[in-house]
Amino acid sequence: MLFGPLACWAVEGIHIRSADFVPVENGYALEANFDIGLTTTLEDALVRGLTLVFTTEFELFYPRWWTFNVWDKTVTERRIEHRLSYNALTRQYRLSSGALHQSFDTVNAALAVLGRVRINPAVRSKDLEDDKVYTAVLRLHLDKARLPKPLQVDALASHDWDLSSDWYRWTFRP
Amino acid sequence: MKGTIHVVRHSLLSRGMKYLIVLILLLGAGMLYLLSTASANTTLFATDVRLLLALGLLIVLGLMAVVGYQLLALRRRLRARLFGSKLTLRLVLLFALVAVLPGALVYAVSVQFLSKSIESWFDVRVDKALEGGLSLARTGLDNLLRDLTRKAESMAVTLSDVPRPQTLQALDRLREQAAVQEATVFATDGTVVAFSGNEQAGLMPMSLPAAAVRQVLLQQPYRSVDQGPADALLLRVVVPLNPAEGQTRALQLVQAVAPSLARDMSTVQTMYQDYQEISLARGGLKRLYGLSLTLALLLALLSALVLAILFSERLTAPLVLLAAGTRAIAQGDFSLRHPVRSHDELGVLTESFNTMTRQLADARAAALRNHEELEAANAYLQTVLAKLSAGVLAFDAEHRLRSANPSASEILHVELDALIGIPIDEWSARQPDIAEVAQGLQDAILRGESQPWEKQLELSGSGKVLLMRGSGLQGGVDGGFVVVFDDITRLLQAQRYAAWGEVARRLAHEIKNPLTPIQLSAERLEHRLVDKLDGQDAQVLVRSTQTIVKQVAQLKGMVDAFSQYARTPETRLQPLDLNQVVREVLALYEAQRLGISVDLQEDLQWINGDPARMRQVIHNLLQNAEQATTDRDSRWITVCTKQADKMAMLRVSDNGPGFPPDILARAFEPYVTTKAKGTGLGLAIVKKIVEEHHGSIEIANLPGGGAQVTVWLPVFGPNGGAVVADNAKSVEL
Numbered sequence: 001m002l003f004g005p006l007a008c009w010a011v012e013g014i015h016i017r018s019a020d021f022v023p024v025e026n027g028y029a030l031e032a033n034f035d036i037g038l039t040t041t042l043e044d045a046l047v048r049g050l051t052l053v054f055t056t057e058f059e060l061f062y063p064r065w066w067t068f069n070v071w072d073k074t075v076t077e078r079r080i081e082h083r084l085s086y087n088a089l090t091r092q093y094r095l096s097s098g099a100l101h102q103s104f105d106t107v108n109a110a111l112a113v114l115g116r117v118r119i120n121p122a123v124r125s126k127d128l129e130d131d132k133v134y135t136a137v138l139r140l141h142l143d144k145a146r147l148p149k150p151l152q153v154d155a156l157a158s159h160d161w162d163l164s165s166d167w168y169r170w171t172f173r174p
Numbered sequence: 175m176k177g178t179i180h181v182v183r184h185s186l187l188s189r190g191m192k193y194l195i196v197l198i199l200l201l202g203a204g205m206l207y208l209l210s211t212a213s214a215n216t217t218l219f220a221t222d223v224r225l226l227l228a229l230g231l232l233i234v235l236g237l238m239a240v241v242g243y244q245l246l247a248l249r250r251r252l253r254a255r256l257f258g259s260k261l262t263l264r265l266v267l268l269f270a271l272v273a274v275l276p277g278a279l280v281y282a283v284s285v286q287f288l289s290k291s292i293e294s295w296f297d298v299r300v301d302k303a304l305e306g307g308l309s310l311a312r313t314g315l316d317n318l319l320r321d322l323t324r325k326a327e328s329m330a331v332t333l334s335d336v337p338r339p340q341t342l343q344a345l346d347r348l349r350e351q352a353a354v355q356e357a358t359v360f361a362t363d364g365t366v367v368a369f370s371g372n373e374q375a376g377l378m379p380m381s382l383p384a385a386a387v388r389q390v391l392l393q394q395p396y397r398s399v400d401q402g403p404a405d406a407l408l409l410r411v412v413v414p415l416n417p418a419e420g421q422t423r424a425l426q427l428v429q430a431v432a433p434s435l436a437r438d439m440s441t442v443q444t445m446y447q448d449y450q451e452i453s454l455a456r457g458g459l460k461r462l463y464g465l466s467l468t469l470a471l472l473l474a475l476l477s478a479l480v481l482a483i484l485f486s487e488r489l490t491a492p493l494v495l496l497a498a499g500t501r502a503i504a505q506g507d508f509s510l511r512h513p514v515r516s517h518d519e520l521g522v523l524t525e526s527f528n529t530m531t532r533q534l535a536d537a538r539a540a541a542l543r544n545h546e547e548l549e550a551a552n553a554y555l556q557t558v559l560a561k562l563s564a565g566v567l568a569f570d571a572e573h574r575l576r577s578a579n580p581s582a583s584e585i586l587h588v589e590l591d592a593l594i595g596i597p598i599d600e601w602s603a604r605q606p607d608i609a610e611v612a613q614g615l616q617d618a619i620l621r622g623e624s625q626p627w628e629k630q631l632e633l634s635g636s637g638k639v640l641l642m643r644g645s646g647l648q649g650g651v652d653g654g655f656v657v658v659f660d661d662i663t664r665l666l667q668a669q670r671y672a673a674w675g676e677v678a679r680r681l682a683h684e685i686k687n688p689l690t691p692i693q694l695s696a697e698r699l700e701h702r703l704v705d706k707l708d709g710q711d712a713q714v715l716v717r718s719t720q721t722i723v724k725q726v727a728q729l730k731g732m733v734d735a736f737s738q739y740a741r742t743p744e745t746r747l748q749p750l751d752l753n754q755v756v757r758e759v760l761a762l763y764e765a766q767r768l769g770i771s772v773d774l775q776e777d778l779q780w781i782n783g784d785p786a787r788m789r790q791v792i793h794n795l796l797q798n799a800e801q802a803t804t805d806r807d808s809r810w811i812t813v814c815t816k817q818a819d820k821m822a823m824l825r826v827s828d829n830g831p832g833f834p835p836d837i838l839a840r841a842f843e844p845y846v847t848t849k850a851k852g853t854g855l856g857l858a859i860v861k862k863i864v865e866e867h868h869g870s871i872e873i874a875n876l877p878g879g880g881a882q883v884t885v886w887l888p889v890f891g892p893n894g895g896a897v898v899a900d901n902a903k904s905v906e907l
Contacts (some may be wrong), residue, residue: 048454049447089311089443090399090407103400105385145224148451150458152223153465 012037014140014165017115021122021136021172028174030058030122034115034140034165041160042142043107045151046093051085053146056117060136060172075127075134081143082114115140128174138168195240195480202233202473206466223462230469237476244483257497258490265489269482274475281471288463296453304446311439318431319397319409325352326395326413326427333359333425334417342368356380356428359415362387367423380428386412390424405440407431492520496527508535564660571653573598573619585640585661586611610634615657618644630662637839639663667843671862674844678855682737689726689733696722735855745866749890750783752815752822759792760813768800773814779889781822787863794856795826795883802830802881821869822889827882832875841873860885 019032038046046052058080062073082097092103093110104110117140128134141164144155155161208226248266251259329348336344341359349357349370358379359367364387369379386396389412396412408430415423431439452459495512502508508531512524559566565582567590569575574597578590588608593601598619601612614631621627626645633640642659700719704712753774763770781788796811803809809829816823833841833848840846842861847854857873860883864871869887876882 045451045454048450050451050454087401087443088308088446089315089439090401091312092399094401103398148455148458149223150455150462152458153227153462154455154458156224156227157461 012039014115014163016138016140016165016168019117019136019138019168019170024121027121027124027126027128029118029120030136030138032117032138034117036111036115036140036163038107038111039160039163041158042163046084046086046107047088049086049088050148050151051083053143054082054084054114054140055143056080056082056119056138056140058119058122058136058138060123060134062132063135072135076123078119078122080117080119084110084114125174130174132173134172134174136170136172140165191240192484195484198233198236198240199473199477199480201229202237202477205230205233206470206473227465227469230465230473234469234472234476237473237480241476241479241483244480248483256494258494261490261493262483262486265486266479266482269485270475270479273478273482277471277474277478281467284467285464288467289460292456292460292463296456300449301453304442304449307442308446311442314435314439315399315407315409315431318429319399319411322354322409322411322427322429323395323397323413325354326411326425328352329357329427330413330415330425333415338417338420342370346370352427354427354429356426358382358426358428360424360426362391362422362424374430375428380408380410380426382412382424382426386410386424386426390414390422393422402430405437406433407436407439489520492516492524496524499527499531503531503534506538508532508538564658567615567657567659568647569598569654569657573616576654582659585638585659587636607635611640614640614642615644618642619655631659637663639666670843671858674858678736678844682733685729686733686737689730693723693726696726738855738859745784745787745863747782747784747867749780750785750788751778752781752783752788752824752887753778755783755785755788756792756813756815756824759789759796762793763796763800766800768803768811769809770796770811770813773812775814775816778815778817778822781867781887782890783867783887784863787866791860791863791885792824792826794860795885798856798883799826799828799830799881803828806830817889818886820889821886824885824887825882827876827880829876829878829880832879832881833873838873838875842871857883 014037015035017033017035019030021028022031023029042052056079058076058078060075060077062075063069064072080097082095085094085096086092086107087094087103090103092105093107095102095104095110095114102110102113104113117138142161144152144161147155147161151161205226248259248263252263329345329352332348333341333344345357345359345368349372354372356369356371356375356379358369360382361367364382366379371379380400383396383398386398389396391414393414393416395414396410398410400408400410402408408428410426410428412424412426415425417423430436492512492515499512511528511531515521559579560581562579563581565585566577566579567575567582568577574595575590575593577594583590586608588605593604596604598612598616602609605612610633611631614629618627618629626643628641628643631640631642632638639662640659641662642657644655644657646655647653696719700715703715707715753776756772756774760770760772792813796813799811803811806829812825812827814825816825831848837846837848842857844855844858846858847856861871864885864887867887869885871886872884874882874884
């Protein structure tokens with residue numbers, strides 16, 4: 001599967017490169033790759049001590065066309081937060097998710113790690129039925145609501161603070 | 175009242191609207207609180223400021239809609255010129271002004287102050303100090319790292335000469351000498367070759383970062399500062415360890431920065447970053463505060479407007495009610511009472527208005543009652559006047575007729591209503607029939623207008639006699655006078671009859687008594703003396719006594735007639751065939767060969783009469799006719815009966831000289847006679863009897879000479895008889 005432009009150069013925004021399920025022991029793991037490029041505004045804000053919160057949202061559901069997809073059956077729903085911050089003292093970028101954290105010397109290294117999404121297991125086999133076709137959606141975006149409020153006001157007026165991949169949809173047959 | 179109720183009910187604000195406004199205001203207050211706490215990151219429930227702003231905007235728009243609606247409603251009311259709307263508008267403008275001016279002032283000052291104060295936070299010196307602090311901390315760390323690197327490099331040199339089995343002991347010793355927290359020798363694949371740590375180190379060595387391995391393979395040292403738990407800082411240095419034999423290894427030294435130093439460094443770093451963050455957010459902060467202030471201002475202004483309209487309406491509502499009440503009173507409705515809701519001046523005003531309304535209502539009820547009583551009295555008076563047999567005429571001060579009762583018209587045989595408003599002196603021109611009356615009235619008035627006067631007026635035309643009494647109405651509003659008059663013709667006649675009856679009775683009584691002795695004396699004289707006297711004297715005597723007797727007899731007859739007139743027997747009415755009576759009477763006259771022609775209607779209805787009295791009527795009439803025609807050569811007398819509607823007519827005509835004109839009017843009065851020997855009672859008696867039968871009599875002269883007497887008598891009938899009998903009684907009474 002091929003997705004979007006390849007990240008050979010610094011890009012702004014978040015673009016999905018690949019996303020697929022990989023069978024694992026008791027179900028399927030989701031492996032996805034995003035190209036993430038911060039805008040200069042965001043990079044500046046990061047260096048000046050702002051913590052950026054990225055959220056990965058994933059949902060697998062069984063579409064019910066007879067309800068006009070209003071009441072689709074959600075099989076699984078995951079929401080993972082990553083916090084990216086910069087330590088001015090150690091001059092390191094720090095990516096943390098829950099209690100885990102990693103430090104990086106460059107922002108790109110941190111973003112590369114952030115762009116590699118692996119959710120294991122994403123779906124359990126027992127939740128799936130073999131003969132059905134499921135739809136999966138995935139997106140990674142900067143959570144603007146977690147910005148300090150004054151910056152939210154700025155974000156209202158400017159696109160510099162918008163950082164989000166489009167929703168990526170694909171079908172999945174177990 | 176149709177126009178007033180809806181004014182009272184119509185309100186700018188329904189109850190629902192009021193609740194809506196209260197809800198919006200509460201929401202606005204809550205939103206403002208949240209916004210005001212937004213800059214400090216102590217979020218209450220929402221982190222998303224966009225939601226807050228959108229909510230605020232929504233509330234402002236809602237309030238604007240409410241205000242707009244209210245203003246539109248107010249404009250409608252102004253257009254409709256509803257009472258109180260102008261006052262409401264004025265109050266709204268006043269309230270709005272009172273709210274807007276201070277609000278705008280505070281807003282302007284706040285915005286100015288805000289931007290100034292926010293700017294004042296960001297001082298170049300503080301900036302520099304913080305940056306200096308940070309770089310100091312960095313330099314300090316760098317120095318520590320360099321120091322640690324030197325130690326590591328010297329340890330690496332030392333260790334590279336140590337044979338492999340002694341590595342651990344050497345490492346231990348070297349670590350002790352260098353006073354390092356943790357020293358580990360790694361193979362390049364990351365496996366631990368030897369590890370030594372003091373009491374602060376963990377049981378397991380810290381793992382080797384991949385970047386360090388790359389550096390080591392490049393024969394470069396690797397340095398990093400790791401953040402430990404809390405504010406702890408760990409310095410890590412990895413240097414290549416090149417043993418004399420074998421593969422390159424990596425030596426990692428880990429040393430914790432002294433806690434107090436680490437804490438200070440951390441503090442500096444945190445402060446720096448906080449400051450940077452705030453300076454980054456400075457524009458946004460200003461904008462946020464500005465927005466909050468603007469929203470607050472808008473909310474305050476709009477709420478002030480809403481409340482202004484609300485209060486204006488509350489203030490004007492009692493006035494509107496009072497206006498409605500005033501209008502109702504103007505239209506005559508006193509039933510409206512307004513509930514007194516407040517205890518202020520308006521309440522007092524409403525209270526007094528209610529009192530006034532009640533008093534007005536009472537006064538009007540009283541006036542109405544008086545009016546009704548007056549009208550009833552008036553109507554009663556009118557009825558009395560209408561039923562009054564006497565004629566009543568009322569004149570104003572200019573002698574114009576103001577009113578006349580029906581009896582007046584009846585007596586005068588003139589429609590007096592047509593003369594209302596016309597002065598007396600013009601009456602003759604309009605109604606020649608009452609010229610005499612008008613003249614008489616005028617004379618009487620001229621003689622003594624204000625004094626009560628009385629006058630008897632005899633009308634030449636109808637022979638009626640009117641008794642008039644007049645008196646001025648000085649007590650009245652506009653003067654004038656009233657004239658009461660009565661037709662006293664009958665009364666006068668009756669008086670005359672009564673007087674004559676009395677005379678007749680007395681005469682009969684006084685004259686009759688001596689007559690018999692006179693007669694007897696004369697007869698005795700004759701009886702005694704006739705034999706004693708010789709022939710001629712005897713003849714004189716006889717003749718004289720005979721004359722006396724004869725004259726006495728005649729006198730007796732006359733006296734009888736008088737007494738008969740004076741003391742007529744009671745009439746007994748019964749069904750009677752008039753024709754039969756006529757025939758009976760005529761039978762008496764057959765012997766005299768008077769040449770009476772008879773024309774009787776065969777199917778004449780029976781009358782209601784007294785046979786004896788009727789006989790006398792016919793008898794008297796025939797006698798009159800006979801006497802009137804005595805001197806005539808070819809004399810004729812006609813008696814005829816005829817049916818005329820509900821009356822039976824009896825007519826006796828003759829070809830005598832007829833009634834002299836002076837007699838004609840008074841022919842029925844007693845002692846009015848044309849005959850030398852008549853008592854003058856014949857027609858009087860006839861008239862009396864006819865009237866007792868409720869009939870009427872009329873005399874006339876025939877064109878070719880001769881007299882004609884016509885009598886109408888009511889027929890006997892199932893209804894007529896009874897009715898007439900009733901009338902008879904009432905007449906007799």
